Amino acid sequence: MKTFTKIAKIYFSPSSTTRKIVDEIANKFEGTQEEYDLLNAASGNTPKEFDDDTLVIVGMPIFAGRLPKTASKKLMNFKGENIPAIAIVNYGNVNIGDALLELNDILKENGFNIAGTGATVSQHSIVTDVATGRPDSKDLEKLNEFVEKCKEKLDSEEFENIEVPGNKPYCEYKKVPLAPICDESLCVYCYECVSSCPEEAIPDMAPAETDTNLCSACTACIYACPEDARYFTGDLFEGMKEKFLANFSKRKESEFYL
């Protein structure tokens, strides 16, 4: 089996499920792991190239049928130069839109050789009653089968073009018009939310305030808060919950392309 000295994990994962998928894949390979957590404001802002003996694993969540804008902008800084990559978009059982195509396009344009790609299903980070608890053991079993096939492909070193679903021009990126509120009576002013926010939407010394224009509804601050002080609320959120439960409760399965 082909071995790699380094396994580079590149991900954007506000509620941690995408990171879980990337870790699951990375742990099936030997090699020293290095991480590029694009949620981190300081990460991914400058051009980055990889050594020849590296395998790159990329995981991106789907936001409104596209890649999150902040994440895709940073991803463009990673240059492939024939470095092999496994590329995953991770979504909340609603729709894939054009995100899988968008991810593959960015990586190909930047010179990566895509060994395998796919769309995995995880718990919806906004409407957590949809796909609750996923990825589950069935998901991970399917993911592991995919990784085994990726290994065969990496051994063969034949990286022909992989066709994935999606359309061009991509669907328009629509910002989800939600922003979390902060219950100040629960807040202990630890500022975890401030440092977790990829959009700098929470002022340094005022975690109860969120700049709704900057907020992308990514959910990072909600999952980072140790006191559960931050959450979505309001008619729009309740309406979204009701609609999603009615329309997207039926289980969708992950899909992979090699």
Ligand SMILES: Cc1cc2nc3c(=O)[nH]c(=O)nc-3n(C[C@H](O)[C@H](O)[C@H](O)COP(=O)(O)O)c2cc1C
């Ligand atoms: C702003 C936003 C938009 C989303 N849009 C979609 C979508 O278009 N389709 C979908 O199935 N899930 C959508 N989701 C759900 C996430 O793709 C899903 O929960 C994913 O697992 C989140 O990954 P993470 O745990 O790494 O943050 C959206 C979530 C957020 C926060």
Ligand code: SF4
């Ligand atoms: S304030 Fe908005 S953009 Fe910032 S972490 Fe929270 S949900 Fe994400």
Ligand code: SF4
């Ligand atoms: S993470 Fe939660 S407890 Fe900490 S400052 Fe933010 S809202 Fe307050």
